[in-house]
Structure formats: C-alpha cells, structure tokens
Amino acid sequence: MENPEPDVVPTRLAGLPSWLITQTAVRAGRLVSDGLAAVDARGYHFRLLATLDEFGPASQAALGRRSGIHVSDVVAALNELAEREFVVRAPDPSDRRRNVVTITAAGRRQLRRLEKRLAEVQDDLLAPLTPDERADLTRLLARVLAHHTRPSV
C-alpha cells in the first residue's frame, strides 16, 4: 500500500525550493526513522540523549530549549527513555519545580548505537554528492536555518 513512484513530477512543484526541501526531508526522515527503528528509537530520543551527553544533566525545560523539542513532548520522550533506563529523572533539591535529568551509562551506550546508525544514514542520504558538494549543501542549509532561527531578534 505504499506510495508508488511518481509517473512524472509537475514542474510547478519541482521548481519550488520549499518543495525540494520538504520532499528531501521526507526522504531523509524515512532513512533516519528506519535506521533508528532498528534500535527501537526515534528522532526525539537521539536528540535528547545527544543534548544530555553534550551539556550534562539539565531540567526538562532546558532540555527542551536546547534540543528544540516542545516541553510537552519532552515529557513523553523522557518517559520512554526512563522506562528503558537510558536516563534518570530526579527532583532538583534546590528548586522543587524542576526535575534533573541525567543520562545513564546504558543511555550513553544507546547514544553510541544511534550515532553509528545515523552516520550510515548520512552517507546514504548524500550518496549522489561529492564531498565538496556535501559541504556546500551543509553550509547553505546552515545559513538558511540560522537565518530563520533568530529572524526576529
């Protein structure tokens, strides 16, 4: 029941940068999802584990800000990670509103597994590009993204 390959692509779509970006993102998302699903994980898990590993223990709110995940979604994702003991949630003694979330040793092992998968995915995704082109693409996307990350400020 999967969506079949297109007969043809309307030029009205094929020329639109927004369409190219979102469609490429769909493909990238599929590769990432499949890669992570093999280890029973999803994007939010990697983003949270990587953020924890890089910045150390943090409150859920800080975690959300850093990983770009909405606070209410952080709750659900942390529940899933905590259940498998990849993170530990403990009340912050110095501020009883907060939970301090810490990555565990098992969490670090899982993170390494996820990173490995994702490295393969990058290679798959950018397969048709030369190293130089990959760098170009990365640079251009980073510029666009940066511009829309703090446009108002």
Add this chain to the structure above:
Amino acid sequence: MENPEPDVVPTRLAGLPSWLITQTAVRAGRLVSDGLAAVDARGYHFRLLATLDEFGPASQAALGRRSGIHVSDVVAALNELAEREFVVRAPDPSDRRRNVVTITAAGRRQLRRLEKRLAEVQDDLLAPLTPDERADLTRLLARVLAHHTRPSV
C-alpha cells in the same frame, strides 16, 4: 506556549546533514503553512491543483502518483477541494472504477492565489542566500531527491 529560541544547539545535531535538512524543512513548512492558511488552504491542496492544472483531468489514482500524495489522502483532500468547488469529480464513463477529477475556473483562480503566496514564501525562505547560492542549493537538493526517488528501479 510556542517553542522558545534555543539557548544553544548541540554540535552533535548541528553537524548532521539529515538534521539540517529536516529542521530547515520544518521552517519551510511553517512558512508554507502560514502562507497557505491565509487563503484557507494547505500543502495537499496546492499540490493537487497544480498537478491538475499541469496535466489536465485525471483519475484520483493518477493524481496521487503525480502529486506524490497517498491515494487515501487524495480522497480527503479532494473532498475539501470539491466542497469549495475548486474541482469537480465525475464518474469516468469508459471505466466505472474511476473518477475523473477536473479543475474548475474557481480552482484556477485559487491556484493563482496559492502560487502568489508561495512565491513570497520562497523569497522569505531563501532570504540569506544570493541568487547564485539559491540556484546551487536547488540544484543540490534536486540531485539528492532524484537519487532517492528511484533508487530501486
């Protein structure tokens, strides 16, 4: 309650092409959604109308293949478009399994409105890039997308 601007971005994420693409797509998607919502439309509507305008009347299945929209989602989107009389659904006399979907004059007017909105969105989205850089980005994305569009075939 919107997701606040990030404090910092984990380098583990910022360096991943798949992350750059999907995050940029999120921004692009927001711009597109907002632009189309102003005319009470969404992405699927534009894709269907553009496909109809470019290739002429077609069955729903063909429409789905060309626009890259899953057949079951075509049904719902066409319901919405038909309700506002942007398209007409008529049984195909030569094959009673099929519906022949045709864009109406009102549908073409709506399509022009959507195209106008989307043109503005492209400019917003790529604001930080020079015309040459925009072309580079478009070209690179098209290459990546093409590679993942028919990998099996």
Add this chain to the structure above:
DNA sequence: GCACAAACGTTAGTGACACCAACGATCGGA
C-alpha cells in the same frame, strides 16, 4: 465465457513531529 488478479475509490486508523491550552506547584522579586 469465466475465474482471478489487478486497479480503483473509500473508510478508518497509526505514527512522527510540532504545537497549543490549561492545570497545580513552586519560586522570586516588588
């Protein structure tokens, strides 16, 4: 001619991601 596989439209449901609204609890500054 007839069985059977394939295509078509439709309904109903899933999953990932991003987002909103409201709540009780807690904190901190005026």
Add this chain to the structure above:
DNA sequence: TCCGATCGTTGGTGTCACTAACGTTTGTGC
C-alpha cells in the same frame, strides 16, 4: 505578602505520510 514567571504534566490539534481492509470494476489467461 502578593503576583508574575517558571516548571512539569495532561490532553488535545494539525500536517504529512503510511497501512489495512472493503466492495466494485476491469482485463487477461485459460
């Protein structure tokens, strides 16, 4: 001490993509 802000949590929404199952119709092989 009051009041606004922050924190975690719950329960919803929207978009896009996809799956499963169904009854109908078509065309092909036999």
